[in-house]
Amino acid sequence: MDKFVPYDKMSKKEQKKINGEKRRDWNGIDPVTKVVPESKKVYKRKPKHQKDDWDE
Known part of the structure; x- marks a missing residue:
C-alpha cells in the first residue's frame, strides 16, 4: 500500500502526471x-456598401 504524500512534496514528474490527468477533458466546450x-x-x-459589378 502506498503512503500518502502531499502534493507539494511529490516529485515534479508525479505532479505533472496528476496535472495531466486533471486537464484531459473539455466537457463539451470547444x-x-x-x-x-x-x-x-x-x-x-x-467600404460600408460594396459596389456591385452586376449593375454595369
Whole structure:
C-alpha cells in the first residue's frame, strides 16, 4: 500500500502526471478561440456598401 504524500512534496514528474490527468477533458466546450465583436467606434477601412459589378 502506498503512503500518502502531499502534493507539494511529490516529485515534479508525479505532479505533472496528476496535472495531466486533471486537464484531459473539455466537457463539451470547444477550445477554439472565439472572435470578440469589435466596438462600433473603431475605424473600419472596408467600404460600408460594396459596389456591385452586376449593375454595369
